[in-house]
Amino acid sequence: MVTLDxxxxxxxxxxxxxxxxxxxxxxxxYMNGQAWERTLQTGEAHYWSRSRGELWHKGATSGNIQIxxxxxxxCDSDAILxxxxxxxxxxxxxxxxxxxxxxxxxxxxxxxxDERVFDPAKVYGx
Amino acid sequence: MVTLDxxxxxxxxxxxxxxxxxxxxxxxxYMNGQAWERTLQTGEAHYWSRSRGELWHKGATSGNIQIxxxxxxxCDSDAILxxxxxxxxxxxxxxxxxxxxxxxxxxxxxxxxDERVFDPAKVYGx
Numbered sequence: 001m002v003t004l005d006x007x008x009x010x011x012x013x014x015x016x017x018x019x020x021x022x023x024x025x026x027x028x029x030y031m032n033g034q035a036w037e038r039t040l041q042t043g044e045a046h047y048w049s050r051s052r053g054e055l056w057h058k059g060a061t062s063g064n065i066q067i068x069x070x071x072x073x074x075c076d077s078d079a080i081l082x083x084x085x086x087x088x089x090x091x092x093x094x095x096x097x098x099x100x101x102x103x104x105x106x107x108x109x110x111x112x113x114d115e116r117v118f119d120p121a122k123v124y125g126x
Numbered sequence: 127m128v129t130l131d132x133x134x135x136x137x138x139x140x141x142x143x144x145x146x147x148x149x150x151x152x153x154x155x156y157m158n159g160q161a162w163e164r165t166l167q168t169g170e171a172h173y174w175s176r177s178r179g180e181l182w183h184k185g186a187t188s189g190n191i192q193i194x195x196x197x198x199x200x201c202d203s204d205a206i207l208x209x210x211x212x213x214x215x216x217x218x219x220x221x222x223x224x225x226x227x228x229x230x231x232x233x234x235x236x237x238x239x240d241e242r243v244f245d246p247a248k249v250y251g252x
Contacts, residue, residue, distance in 0.1 A: 002228070002230050002234050002235070002236045008176060014140045014154055016142050016151055016154060018151060022149075023148075023149035023150075024149075025142055025144060025151065025207050027200065027205075028140055028142060028154075028200065028205040040230075040232055040233070040234055043232065050134060070229065071229070071230040071231075072226040072227070072228060072229055072230060073226070073228045073230055073236065074153065074154065074225040074226050074228070075218050075219070075220050075222070075225045075227070075228075076225075077228075079153075079154040079225070079226075081151050081226045092201050093201070094201050096201070099200040099201045099202075099205070100198040100199070100200050100205075100207040101198070101201070102128070102198060102199045102200070102201075102203075103196065103197070103198055104128050104166075104197040104198060104199055105197075106166055106169065107166070108128050108166055109128070110128045110199060
C-alpha cells in the first residue's frame with residue numbers, strides 16, 4: 001500500500017492529470033487523504049478544492065468526470081500522476097480541453113493557444 | 127507579461143515537467159518568483175528546493191539540466207507546465223527517467239515500472 005507523504009504540502013499532494021490517449025497535461029489539482037481514498041475506491045478523480053475548502057468530485061457539476069485509467073506516485077510519494085479519460089473533452093472550468101492553454105514566451109508574454117470546447121456560462125450558469 | 131499567482135501556494139507554484147518529445151511527465155517541482163525569472167532568463171529549469179530551502183538549478187550537480195522548449199501557464203496562473211529536453215535522459219534523483227516510476231493499482235499497491243538510467247551513488251556520491 002502506497003503511503004503518500006501529505007506532510008510537506010500541509011496535508012495536500014499535487015495531482016498531475018494527463019489525457020491517457022494523447023498524453024496532454026490537462027490540469028494540476030490537489031488531493032488530501034480523503035480525496036486519494038475516494039479516487040482509488042471509485043475510479044473517478046476526486047480532489048480537495050483549496051478555494052472552496054471541500055472534497056471535489058471532478059465533474060459533479062459539469063458532468064465532465066475523469067475516469068482514472070492509471071495512477072503513478074513519484075519517488076518521494078509526495079505527488080501523483082493520473083492518466084484519465086476526460087469525459088466531455090474538457091478539463092478546464094473555462095471550457096478549454098486543458099487548463100494549460102496559455103503559452104508563455106521567454107519574455108513572459110502570454111498567448112492563448114486553444115479554442116474553447118464548451119461555453120462555461122452554459123455549463124455552470126443558472 | 128504573465129503574473130503568476132504565488133499566494134495560494136505560500137509563495138510557490140507547482141511546475142509540471144514533461145519531456146518535449148515523448149510527452150512523458152518527468153517530475154513535479156516548485157518555483158518561487160526568483161526561480162521563475164531565472165528559468166525565463168536562462169532557458170534552463172530552475173526551481174525552489176523545499177527540502178534544502180534554496181534556489182535549485184536543476185542538473186547543477188548531476189549535469190542533467192533541463193533545456194526549456196515550451197512553457198505554459200494554467201487558467202488561474204497558479205501552476206506551470208514546462209516541456210523540456212532532459213539532458214542525460216533521467217530527471218529523477220534516484221536515477222530513473224521519470225520521478226513517476228511507481229505504478230499504483232486500485233488497492234493502492236505499488237510497483238516500480240522502470241529500470242534505472244544511472245546509478246545515483248555514482249552521480250551524487252563522493
